[in-house]
Amino acid sequence: xxxxxxxxxxxxxxxxxxxxxxxxxxxxxxxxxxxxxxxxxxxxxxxxxxxxxxxxxxxxxxxxxxxxxxxxxxxxxxxxxxxxxxxxxxxxxxxxxxxxxxxxxxxxxxxxxxxxxxxxxxxxxxxxxxxxxxxxxxxxxxxxxxxxxxxxxxxxxxxxxxxxxxxxxxxxxxxxxxxxxxxxxxxxxxxxxxxxxxxxxxxxxxxxxxxxxxxxxxxxxxxxxxxxxxxxxxxxxxxxxxxxxxxxxxxxxxxxxxxxxxxxxxxxxxxxxxxxxxxxxxxxxxxxxxxxxxxxxxxxxxxxxxxxxxxxxxxxxxxxxxxxxxxxxxxxxxxxxxxxxxxxxxxxxxxxxxxxxxxxxxxxxxxxxxxxxxxxxxxxxxxxxxxxxxxxxxxxxxxxxxxxxxxxxxxxxxxxxxxxxxxxxxxxxxxxxxxxxxxxxxxxxxxxxxxxxxxxxxxxxxxxxxxxxxxxxxxxxxxxxxxxxxxxxxxxxxxxxxxxxxxxxxxxxxxxxxxxxxxxxxxxxxxxxxxxxxxxxxxxxxxxxxxxxxxxxxxxxxxxxxxxxxxxxxxxxxxxxxxxxxxxxxxxxxxxxxxxxxxxxxxxxxxxxxxxxxxxxxxxxxxxxxxxxxxxxxxxxxxxxxxxxxxxxxxxxxxxxxxxxxxxxxxxxxxxxxxxxxxxxxxxxxxxxxxxxxxxxxxxxxxxxxxxxxxxxxxxxxxxxxxxxxxxxxxx
Amino acid sequence: xxxxxxxxxxxxxxxxxxxxxxxxxxxxxxxxxxxxxxxxxxxxxxxxxxxxxxxxxxxxxxxxxxxxxxxxxxxxxxxxxxxxxxxxxxxxxxxxxxxxxxxxxxxxxxxxxxxxxxxxxxxxxxxxxxxxxxxxxxxxxxxxxxxxx
Numbered sequence: 001x002x003x004x005x006x007x008x009x010x011x012x013x014x015x016x017x018x019x020x021x022x023x024x025x026x027x028x029x030x031x032x033x034x035x036x037x038x039x040x041x042x043x044x045x046x047x048x049x050x051x052x053x054x055x056x057x058x059x060x061x062x063x064x065x066x067x068x069x070x071x072x073x074x075x076x077x078x079x080x081x082x083x084x085x086x087x088x089x090x091x092x093x094x095x096x097x098x099x100x101x102x103x104x105x106x107x108x109x110x111x112x113x114x115x116x117x118x119x120x121x122x123x124x125x126x127x128x129x130x131x132x133x134x135x136x137x138x139x140x141x142x143x144x145x146x147x148x149x150x151x152x153x154x155x156x157x158x159x160x161x162x163x164x165x166x167x168x169x170x171x172x173x174x175x176x177x178x179x180x181x182x183x184x185x186x187x188x189x190x191x192x193x194x195x196x197x198x199x200x201x202x203x204x205x206x207x208x209x210x211x212x213x214x215x216x217x218x219x220x221x222x223x224x225x226x227x228x229x230x231x232x233x234x235x236x237x238x239x240x241x242x243x244x245x246x247x248x249x250x251x252x253x254x255x256x257x258x259x260x261x262x263x264x265x266x267x268x269x270x271x272x273x274x275x276x277x278x279x280x281x282x283x284x285x286x287x288x289x290x291x292x293x294x295x296x297x298x299x300x301x302x303x304x305x306x307x308x309x310x311x312x313x314x315x316x317x318x319x320x321x322x323x324x325x326x327x328x329x330x331x332x333x334x335x336x337x338x339x340x341x342x343x344x345x346x347x348x349x350x351x352x353x354x355x356x357x358x359x360x361x362x363x364x365x366x367x368x369x370x371x372x373x374x375x376x377x378x379x380x381x382x383x384x385x386x387x388x389x390x391x392x393x394x395x396x397x398x399x400x401x402x403x404x405x406x407x408x409x410x411x412x413x414x415x416x417x418x419x420x421x422x423x424x425x426x427x428x429x430x431x432x433x434x435x436x437x438x439x440x441x442x443x444x445x446x447x448x449x450x451x452x453x454x455x456x457x458x459x460x461x462x463x464x465x466x467x468x469x470x471x472x473x474x475x476x477x478x479x480x481x482x483x484x485x486x487x488x489x490x491x492x493x494x495x496x497x498x499x500x501x502x503x504x505x506x507x508x509x510x511x512x513x514x515x516x517x518x519x520x521x522x523x524x525x526x527x528x529x530x531x532x533x534x535x536x537x538x539x540x541x542x543x544x545x546x547x548x549x550x551x552x553x554x555x556x557x558x559x560x561x562x563x564x565x566x567x568x569x570x571x572x573x574x575x576x577x578x579x580x581x582x583x584x585x586x587x588x589x590x591x592x593x594x595x596x597x598x599x600x601x602x603x604x605x606x607x608x609x610x611x612x613x614x615x616x617x618x619x620x621x622x623x624x625x626x627x628x629x630x631x632x633x634x635x636x637x638x639x640x641x642x643x644x645x646x647x648x649x650x651x652x653x654x655x656x657x658x659x660x661x662x663x664x665x666x667x668x669x670x671x672x673x674x675x676x677x678x679x680x681x682x683x684x685x686x687x688x689x690x691x692x693x694x695x696x697x698x699x700x701x702x703x704x705x706x707x708x709x710x711x712x713x714x715x716x717x718x719x720x721x722x723x724x725x726x727x728x729x730x731x732x
Numbered sequence: 733x734x735x736x737x738x739x740x741x742x743x744x745x746x747x748x749x750x751x752x753x754x755x756x757x758x759x760x761x762x763x764x765x766x767x768x769x770x771x772x773x774x775x776x777x778x779x780x781x782x783x784x785x786x787x788x789x790x791x792x793x794x795x796x797x798x799x800x801x802x803x804x805x806x807x808x809x810x811x812x813x814x815x816x817x818x819x820x821x822x823x824x825x826x827x828x829x830x831x832x833x834x835x836x837x838x839x840x841x842x843x844x845x846x847x848x849x850x851x852x853x854x855x856x857x858x859x860x861x862x863x864x865x866x867x868x869x870x871x872x873x874x875x876x877x878x879x880x881x
Contacts, residue, residue, distance in 0.1 A: 067829050068827075207822060210827040210834075211818045213805035214806075273759065346864055347775065348769075348829075348831045349768070395829060396832075397831060430770045638868075639865050664772055665774040673861075673868040676872070
């Protein structure tokens with residue numbers, strides 16, 4: 001038996017909350033000129049993106065979050081490129097969501113997920129830098145009483161050649177801040193071929209504090225008079241609290257409060273977190289687990305298996321008549337794959353710190369989306385926008401867990417409301433984090449390929465059966481799509497940023513939606529991960545049936561997909577596909593379009609004892625249209641491979657009695673350095689005027705199928721369910 | 733009261749002696765560079781030095797370290813100069829989110845104390861910290877760079 005989980009009713013639109021409220025930033029109205037908005041320390045804001053201090057320091061505002069992907073540095077590079085400032089004098093700050101709401105969302109979207117941090121904001125942040133540059137130039141032109149067209153600017157120094165005068169941004173900032181801003185659309189952005197700061201592998205701006213222990217993550221925050229909370233939510237999703245016996249723990253060291261949190265959680269609040277967590281472990285709690293307690297991994301798998309041949313399914317991609325082609329096939333190939341639930345398991349467990357009074361609710365939180373956190377504060381506190389604020393704290397990893405889902409913010413505010421005036425830091429234990437995730441959705445896939453009598457691929461039916469993320473997170477999108485979740489089809493969709501990369505005369509890719517009660521969520525790469533395994537392993541299966549080389553087999557289907565083909569060719573060439581592999585080494589490859597980037601990988605592995613895989617080398621290629629910081633992209637290729645291969649070999653969240661079984665890194669493992677292959681990245685931006693591609697997630701999906709295809713060539717074994725540990729296959 | 737020597741300073745802490753060192757450092761001495769990741773010695777985010785050796789502080793009670801010299805990430809730099817491992821980390825831009833890196837750096841610094849020129853096999857054996865961002869390629873490069881500094 002399976003039960004639909006309740007739809008979230010928290011789809012709160014933050015813009016709807018934009019109402020009134022004073023500017024958190026200072027505002028002064030000087031004689032002559034427009035009002036000047038000031039940063040907290042008094043320096044003038046040229047525009048929302050740029051503050052210039054007297055000493056020529058440039059403070060660039062970054063609305064997106066930094067959680068390891070280099071987004072912050074990349075966005076600063078783009079602003080600085082147009083601003084023509086001195087890169088060595090660049091620093092940065094995060095505007096708060098409350099300020100953004102009060103200023104009509106002048107910084108745009110705060111969401112940092114879907115590999116969108118740079119690709120969705122490059123245009124307006126570059127314009128922000130360009131507008132500020134023009135205002136600074138105009139201020140100098142006014143001072144010298146010369147036409148602005150006679151001025152040149154480089155490295156934050158403005159020059160008037162004919163009169164041999166020069167000044168710096170710091171000297172004209174006050175005057176520039178009082179000028180009207182030109183229309184951003186009237187300014188032509190630089191041609192990327194002329195970039196001097198963007199496009200270069202400059203060092204990240206934010207590394208130093210990370211290596212000295214000074215960097216403050218959410219879990220590290222300290223506020224005067226702060227208490228600390230540990231929490232247990234009902235282990236069965238959808239269950240509630242029946243009772244708990246607070247008297248059993250109220251006398252324990254440091255314990256201040258034992259509080260119910262909503263209908264589903266209990267928190268112990270104490271002087272320190274270890275005291276809170278120790279008392280929480282000793283607290284007797286009786287849960288009403290509800291009907292979901294009957295669900296297991298087996299019952300979910302059976303339900304999904306039923307979907308593989310179900311009549312009703314949502315179509316994500318279709319041309320020709322795949323079913324007819326399969327019926328008329330000279331050769332038919334069938335395979336069924338399965339992919340498990342997985343937890344993001346960022347190194348820093350979920351946390352948030354809240355302080356509530358009747359007049360103000362403030363939250364400090366490591367978040368991928370400051371505005372989503374802000375909306376959660378409004379909803380949980382019941383206070384209007386002008387009485388709420390969110391301060392973004394550094395994240396110890398996000399990977400999709402800390403964006404759309406703000407359950408920990410709701411909990412922290414709920415706790416703080418019960419202790420008005422006292423700041424409370426809520427920190428989840430690793431065990432709470434592992435068992436109360438928003439899990440990578442569970443999915444099965446049946447693939448049927450048809451060959452005609454000439455061994456040409458005449459049809460493909462790819463049937464997905466499993467969980468939709470958007471059904472619970474963005475149900476309005478399903479309504480617009482007549483019930484379909486387009487995100488399910490990442491990498492195999494009919495069009496857009498996750499389009500299918502092959503031309504097959506008769507094609508059907510559809511999805512039988514099955515939504516168990518386990519809450520699904522975004523995850524680094526999310527649905528490209530399993531879709532790339534399903535499709536790219538099956539491509540190798542098809543090639544093998546007709547005795548063709550996997551690369552040659554793909555190339556014939558990719559004539560109309562030149563950017564997919566280019567990255568695939570690049571990895572094939574680098575790995576030496578056309579030459580024999582060294583003795584005992586086996587190769588595999590894969591490609592996909594992901595987050596508007598084109599990605600491919602080629603792996604070299606050896607296998608000992610039939611089950612110990614040593615990955616010697618993986619080449620990864622990415623065409624992300626423009627490469628803002630190639631050094632960071634290189635790190636994302638290697639880092640995403642670690643994340644994807646950890647998932648492939650080790651990671652599965654199983655369900656027993658309605659709850660997640662895995663509780664910590666002992667039963668939910670992650671790759672270590674000993675298992676790390678040599679990763680070679682090929683960053684090959686193809687430029688042009690089209691949309692930019694994302695970087696943080698895109699390459700994750702190609703590592704696993706490249707390794708699986710190599711494993712088949714090494715052993716003749718085709719693995720179709722994951723993780724590999726379930727087949728006693730290890731990483732050597 | 734227990735006397736605890738951390739980064740060369742003696743701290744008198746009034747804490748249950750069963751409390752794990754990680755939480756004494758973080759909550760009572762105020763050194764938050766040492767991170768909580770798993771609490772069961774698996775991830776290494778809490779690595780500190782006890783008498784020069786790498787120890788996962790989440791699973792060592794205060795009573796077990798009284799009288800010993802404890803060094804945390806905050807005490808690794810000496811006289812205002814970064815430790816050679818920190819310098820290599822900066823040079824090779826190892827961190828991504830950075831959360832695990834203090835523990836990683838402490839583990840590597842202890843390895844280099846024991847084996848000043850570690851081989852790749854030594855690194856594989858000694859460095860078992862988890863990094864979810866996947867910085868291992870830079871970690872290995874930076875270890876060799878620090879060893880040759």
